[in-house]
Amino acid sequence: MNDMLAIEALRITIAGRNVLRDVSLAVPQGHVHGLVGESGAGKTMVARAVLGILPAAARVISGHIAFDGAEITHMSERERRALLGRGIALIPQDPMTALNPAFRIEHQIVDVLRHHFGLGRTAARAQALELMHQVHIRAPERVLRQFPHELSGGMRQRVLIAIAFACRPKLIIADEPSTALDVTVQRQVLRLIKHLQARENTAVLFVTHNLGVVAKICDTMTVLHAGRVVEEGSVEACFERPAHAYTRALMAATPRYDQPAAALAPVPEALSRDLADEATAWDARHGAA
Amino acid sequence: MALLEVQGLKLALRGHSSGLRFGRARRIEILKGIDFTLDAGESLGIVGESGSGKTSLGRTIIRLHEPSAGSVRFADREITHLNASALRGLRKDMQMIFQDPMSSLNPRRRIGPILAQPLHAFDRRTKAETVQRVAQLLDLVALPRSFAARYPHELSGGQRQRVGIARALALEPKLVIADEIVSGLDVSTQAQILALLRSLKERLGLALIFISHDLSVVRVLCDRVLVLLAGEVVEQGPCEEVFRKPRHPYTRELLEAIPLPDVDPDWLDAVAVDP
Ligand SMILES: Nc1ncnc2c1ncn2[C@@H]1O[C@H](COP(=O)(O)OP(=O)(O)OP(=O)(O)O)[C@@H](O)[C@H]1O
Ligand SMILES: Nc1ncnc2c1ncn2[C@@H]1O[C@H](COP(=O)(O)OP(=O)(O)OP(=O)(O)O)[C@@H](O)[C@H]1O
Ligand SMILES: [Mg+2]
Ligand SMILES: [Mg+2]
Numbered sequence: 001m002n003d004m005l006a007i008e009a010l011r012i013t014i015a016g017r018n019v020l021r022d023v024s025l026a027v028p029q030g031h032v033h034g035l036v037g038e039s040g041a042g043k044t045m046v047a048r049a050v051l052g053i054l055p056a057a058a059r060v061i062s063g064h065i066a067f068d069g070a071e072i073t074h075m076s077e078r079e080r081r082a083l084l085g086r087g088i089a090l091i092p093q094d095p096m097t098a099l100n101p102a103f104r105i106e107h108q109i110v111d112v113l114r115h116h117f118g119l120g121r122t123a124a125r126a127q128a129l130e131l132m133h134q135v136h137i138r139a140p141e142r143v144l145r146q147f148p149h150e151l152s153g154g155m156r157q158r159v160l161i162a163i164a165f166a167c168r169p170k171l172i173i174a175d176e177p178s179t180a181l182d183v184t185v186q187r188q189v190l191r192l193i194k195h196l197q198a199r200e201n202t203a204v205l206f207v208t209h210n211l212g213v214v215a216k217i218c219d220t221m222t223v224l225h226a227g228r229v230v231e232e233g234s235v236e237a238c239f240e241r242p243a244h245a246y247t248r249a250l251m252a253a254t255p256r257y258d259q260p261a262a263a264l265a266p267v268p269e270a271l272s273r274d275l276a277d278e279a280t281a282w283d284a285r286h287g288a289a
Numbered sequence: 290m291a292l293l294e295v296q297g298l299k300l301a302l303r304g305h306s307s308g309l310r311f312g313r314a315r316r317i318e319i320l321k322g323i324d325f326t327l328d329a330g331e332s333l334g335i336v337g338e339s340g341s342g343k344t345s346l347g348r349t350i351i352r353l354h355e356p357s358a359g360s361v362r363f364a365d366r367e368i369t370h371l372n373a374s375a376l377r378g379l380r381k382d383m384q385m386i387f388q389d390p391m392s393s394l395n396p397r398r399r400i401g402p403i404l405a406q407p408l409h410a411f412d413r414r415t416k417a418e419t420v421q422r423v424a425q426l427l428d429l430v431a432l433p434r435s436f437a438a439r440y441p442h443e444l445s446g447g448q449r450q451r452v453g454i455a456r457a458l459a460l461e462p463k464l465v466i467a468d469e470i471v472s473g474l475d476v477s478t479q480a481q482i483l484a485l486l487r488s489l490k491e492r493l494g495l496a497l498i499f500i501s502h503d504l505s506v507v508r509v510l511c512d513r514v515l516v517l518l519a520g521e522v523v524e525q526g527p528c529e530e531v532f533r534k535p536r537h538p539y540t541r542e543l544l545e546a547i548p549l550p551d552v553d554p555d556w557l558d559a560v561a562v563d564p
Binding site: 039184250254 | 483544
């Protein structure tokens, strides 16, 4: 099975501070890979490195990113842009800021289709309608004529999923795609991503801090802490036989409605300290940038 | 004895501007007769999907909205139609904490003055007493006292949420209404805030109304839960009972929508792809 995305020992600094410390992970074709970890762990930084949209102050110090077998670590801006959309697409976290508030939904989808496939206006419009059907939007003609603020959060996220899948990408990066939604809508959106992903055999890198979501949608996963991989493996293995204390702590810190309140335990401070020490030790071994 | 008694509470608001093109703005009934009581020191979770009226209910209780019918009694006093000056006194006993701490904390003020502000509004204290109280409040939410000198943007999301909680506690309220205050936080920060609220509730004997769409979070913190659907209560009872044996189909739907951290490949297939 070939890896659609392979990241090897990626090290990234921002203003001389290590934010990714030799991160390696692989997403095989047709698989959904979860990237989990607490806020600031570096999840979005991994996603941005793959998409080639790192913050200006960030530096790739070492390591490799390969997409569909080809190295893309140091692509030119033009090559990268050609890849985005056709090869790699993004489902962003915040559906409101990802859509342009000034344009109708139709305009935004038709734009993408014309840009990537060189479709004429009429063909693109027909295709847009078809996409709205695929993400199961009722009354698609009406939705196409609406502005982003006239849609609910769940509808906006469906539109963005449609846009992401529109160009039949081989890899989709989903950065917290359901975090802003309420639980019922979240479930529908996850279902939709899974459905389209399985049909198109798309590889998905699924970024989230919600272990419940990972358990339901991912095949494999990586746990990140302070820019270091602390655990990786199949979802079954990580959930049923977690090897690292931090993975176990994250699970114990996840509330569940089917267990008494007392079962919840925040990540122990001693563990957080140990992990911080390990990151400092890593920095000492590898030197600051 | 009940600290808070809500009876037949209704709220009607003018429709959003997008409805204007159909003539005059109509008043939309957002809360359709809510009944519940809350004892001192008790905690109640309010759950329901987006738009069900959770925030509106919180805001109506503390009178940020004027109810259109029904009554709210607090500490044996009818507060449904208090005028503005009487309401000011009430704010001391009832506090609401909102989801986004960044937008409710003044970005140009340091944490110290932010925490001191409610103190000045209600009673005269010497400068030393105020400084002392701010330090106590920071201790209470387990933040270093040095944070008094920081600005909101110099704090993490979880730390800002702690400041929001500290500010709400400044005047030793009897009731705190917390609206989705852990929704945007990662699991570890969320667990810390939940543990903090749990211990504050016990130590200070606080009554808590905890608004959330995540029933797992409610389970951690609340004695009872009230399920809201389109402005109506469809079910309420002790968490223990409601979560083990939900009676209303909508409650079951909400529970089933929560992804528990157990591997289950069939979970997603159990819903239709259509909304
Ligand atoms: N534009 C930036 N400039 C400087 N530092 C940054 C920038 N963006 C992120 N960082 C830092 O890089 C680290 C990793 O951040 P990242 O956004 O990848 O975290 P994350 O795991 O996505 O967290 P969250 O769950 O909060 O989204 C953090 O220490 C963060 O403070
Ligand atoms: N100021 C307002 N004017 C008119 N309608 C409003 C106003 N505020 C809220 N509404 C409407 O009242 C209903 C309930 O909104 P409310 O914000 O209370 O829901 P909620 O349960 O808190 O949802 P969420 O989980 O998204 O926060 C919604 O239909 C909303 O559009
Ligand atoms: Mg992120
Ligand atoms: Mg709300």
